[in-house]
Amino acid sequence: MLVLGAAxxxxxxxxxxxxxxxxxxxxxAGVALLAVAAEVLLIRYPLRPEYSDRGIWLSVSTPIVIAVxxxxxxxxxxxxxxxxxxxxxxxxxxxxxxxxRWVAVNSFQSILSAWAAGIAATAVFGVGLSxxxxxxxxxxxxxxxxxMLVNGALVSVTVALAEGVRLRWVLAQTLLSLPRDILLMTPxxxxxxxxxxAYGAMGLLGVLAPYLALRQAFVLAARQQELYHQTIRSxxxxxxxxxxxxxxxxxxxxxxxRRVAERMGLPPERCELVYEAALLHDLGKxxxxxxxxxxxxxxxxxxxxxxxxxxxxxAEILRDTPFLAPIISWIAxxxxxxxxxxYPFGLKGDQIPLEARVIAVVDAFDAMIGGEAxxxxxxxxxxxxxxxxxxxxxxxxxxxxxxxxxxVFRQVVREWRTHREARTGA
Amino acid sequence: MQGAWWALGIxxxxxxxxxxxxxxxxxxxxxxWRCEGLRAFARLIELRTQGRYGKAEPLAELASAxxxxxxxxxxERRRMELAVYLRDIGMVAIPYHILNKPTPLTPAERDLMAxxxxxxASITEQIPxxxxxxxxxxxxxxxxxxxxxAPLAAHLLSALEDWxxxxxSADADTAASMLKQGAGARYHPVVVxxxxxxVRQRTLDGVQSLTRSAALWL
Numbered sequence: 001m002l003v004l005g006a007a008x009x010x011x012x013x014x015x016x017x018x019x020x021x022x023x024x025x026x027x028x029a030g031v032a033l034l035a036v037a038a039e040v041l042l043i044r045y046p047l048r049p050e051y052s053d054r055g056i057w058l059s060v061s062t063p064i065v066i067a068v069x070x071x072x073x074x075x076x077x078x079x080x081x082x083x084x085x086x087x088x089x090x091x092x093x094x095x096x097x098x099x100x101r102w103v104a105v106n107s108f109q110s111i112l113s114a115w116a117a118g119i120a121a122t123a124v125f126g127v128g129l130s131x132x133x134x135x136x137x138x139x140x141x142x143x144x145x146x147x148m149l150v151n152g153a154l155v156s157v158t159v160a161l162a163e164g165v166r167l168r169w170v171l172a173q174t175l176l177s178l179p180r181d182i183l184l185m186t187p188x189x190x191x192x193x194x195x196x197x198a199y200g201a202m203g204l205l206g207v208l209a210p211y212l213a214l215r216q217a218f219v220l221a222a223r224q225q226e227l228y229h230q231t232i233r234s235x236x237x238x239x240x241x242x243x244x245x246x247x248x249x250x251x252x253x254x255x256x257x258r259r260v261a262e263r264m265g266l267p268p269e270r271c272e273l274v275y276e277a278a279l280l281h282d283l284g285k286x287x288x289x290x291x292x293x294x295x296x297x298x299x300x301x302x303x304x305x306x307x308x309x310x311x312x313x314x315a316e317i318l319r320d321t322p323f324l325a326p327i328i329s330w331i332a333x334x335x336x337x338x339x340x341x342x343y344p345f346g347l348k349g350d351q352i353p354l355e356a357r358v359i360a361v362v363d364a365f366d367a368m369i370g371g372e373a374x375x376x377x378x379x380x381x382x383x384x385x386x387x388x389x390x391x392x393x394x395x396x397x398x399x400x401x402x403x404x405x406x407x408v409f410r411q412v413v414r415e416w417r418t419h420r421e422a423r424t425g426a
Numbered sequence: 427m428q429g430a431w432w433a434l435g436i437x438x439x440x441x442x443x444x445x446x447x448x449x450x451x452x453x454x455x456x457x458x459w460r461c462e463g464l465r466a467f468a469r470l471i472e473l474r475t476q477g478r479y480g481k482a483e484p485l486a487e488l489a490s491a492x493x494x495x496x497x498x499x500x501x502e503r504r505r506m507e508l509a510v511y512l513r514d515i516g517m518v519a520i521p522y523h524i525l526n527k528p529t530p531l532t533p534a535e536r537d538l539m540a541x542x543x544x545x546x547a548s549i550t551e552q553i554p555x556x557x558x559x560x561x562x563x564x565x566x567x568x569x570x571x572x573x574x575x576a577p578l579a580a581h582l583l584s585a586l587e588d589w590x591x592x593x594x595s596a597d598a599d600t601a602a603s604m605l606k607q608g609a610g611a612r613y614h615p616v617v618v619x620x621x622x623x624x625v626r627q628r629t630l631d632g633v634q635s636l637t638r639s640a641a642l643w644l
Contacts, residue, residue, distance in 0.1 A: 206437055206441070209441040209444065209445065210441060210444055212445070212448070213441075213444035213445050213447065213448035213449075216448035216449060216452065217447075217448050217452060220448075220452045220453065220456055223456060224456060224459060226555065227456070227459060227460055227463060227555060228463070230463075230553060230554065230555055230556075231463035231464075231466070234467075234553050235466060235467075238470070238518055241518075242518065283470075286470055286474065286518060287470060287473040287474045288522070289522035289523065289526075290521065290522055291521075291522065291523065313473055316469065316473060317466050317469045317470045317473060318466050318469075319469065320462065320465040320466070320469060321462050321463055321465055321466045322462055323459065323462065323463070324463075324466070
């Protein structure tokens with residue numbers, strides 16, 4: 001930490017001397033003011049939400065700093081970054097009750113990163129680039145890359161030291177999103193550079209406002225994604241507690257269903273939907289009388305009648321939720337059989353959507369090996385071994401199970417078993 | 427010089443439009459999306475209780491209108507709307523045979539039913555993006571004389587849900603006189619005033635009977 005601080009101060013001093021005689025000082029003050037304001041006003045968002053709040057933050061300032069480096073020279077960039085991180089950091093200390101110590105660490109890291117970026121960009125592309133050239137874009141990209149690499153490495157080391165996490169893991173987390181971020185930031189940086197070149201600080205204002213709106217849209221898109229998963233997770237939680245599955249039934253079924261969907265060549269987002277549909281396939285059971293669901297002995301025909309309502313009840317629950325619309329029919333039809341003996345409609349073969357056929361096979365299989373509630377086990381009473389269940393699957397292909405799906409699934413189970421045996425060393 | 431002013435004007439206008447989109451339009455869309463997700467929870471309870479509880483749409487619509495009348499801010503109105511969809515979620519933990527008992531409930535069973543607010547609030551608290559809705563779920567049957575300090579939105583939900591129930595089973599006049607009698611005791615007087623004027627307004631506007639429109643909603 002001390003070493004970091006000393007290095008950062010040295011860089012600042014080194015950069016400061018020629019700055020005083022330069023002619024851009026007034027314009028620079030405007031830029032700095034705007035950048036600090038933007039940094040404070042914008043809610044900075046973590047790149048990886050599951051990571052700790054002290055993780056890596058993608059801030060507006062980085063593209064602007066790089067643009068300033070290329071337009072005015074690296075000394076300005078270093079000072080600008082120092083100002084931004086210190087001032088904005090101090091304000092966020094009050095706004096978000098973070099620790100002052102982290103502001104200092106953050107500033108040191110930023111200064112060193114900006115310095116490295118400046119040196120690298122000027123070394124490769126020289127100074128005084130014309131704005132509208134491919135060289136300028138290259139220099140921006142390089143500057144951003146170096147900045148993020150150095151900053152990522154420094155932050156990773158700090159986080160690893162402070163939180164006792166393994167450095168390699170933190171680094172991997174940091175570097176994973178690097179290409180995407182650079183891709184996103186280069187155009188913004190380019191715009192900032194062009195605006196700075198043409199209009200000075202005022203030009204930056206024109207770039208920042210759209211950027212702010214864009215970023216807000218980004219945050220909201222992430223939020224939407226989060227809400228989607230949240231809804232599914234919460235519903236899954238209700239299914240889990242409504243019905244006495246033996247441990248891991250829903251997870252196993254979802255995982256296998258997705259694997260089978262992948263093997264059948266469905267597009268990735270479709271496979272994710274299959275996973276979610278498999279998680280929620282028994283949603284309708286949350287509506288049923290738990291005395292029937294929990295009944296230890298055989299069900300009467302009337303009780304079976306009730307149980308048989310659950311696919312349609314599940315579909316009914318999701319009726320008004322448009323973003324889950326694709327999975328509704330899969331849930332409603334997951335007890336149909338290719339030979340037409342299933343319920344609720346008795347559809348045949350291709351009338352049943354592929355995804356519903358996948359869920360039916362996987363669900364039935366997991367029930368055979370003992371994942372289902374005791375009273376709803378099909379003809380056999382005791383849970384079957386994996387081999388017996390696989391044989392059953394082969395027998396039922398074409399009647400109870402879709403033959404193609406069953407074949408793919410048998411393959412998936414065999415691979416799963418080899419994998420499990422290899423892991424447990426059995 | 428003239429041209430520069432034009433350019434500046436266009437730039438400012440387009441930036442304002444973008445900002446409006448990002449900070450007004452998009453959040454509203456997210457809120458709608460969120461309500462659509464929570465509708466599944468309301469529908470689940472509605473199916474489980476064969477339509478007796480959990481119905482959300484008429485309550486959500488009326489509650490927003492009355493809240494607007496009361497001057498409840500946008501943030502709180504949105505929170506209230508989420509609470510409308512989640513309020514009866516605690517009923518997943520109430521045994522099916524009590525929820526669907528054809529005969530009147532015993533005092534013990536009624537106590538158990540009354541716990542659905544508490545159970546619902548604890549379920550809601552566990553969902554990361556929804557913890558802020560939990561207080562309203564807990565207080566959606568709040569009694570004014572017991573907790574006058576509860577959020578206005580909670581008082582509104584409490585009174586409005588009773589109003590809708592009576593208006594559906596009897597008629598709007600009976601429901602209105604029930605609210606008037608309870609004002610200051612069971613119901614928040616300000617809320618009662620707002621509900622009554624909203625209902626009167628709607629009757630004047632030609633909505634013949636809210637009972638009918640509520641029935642059409644479902």
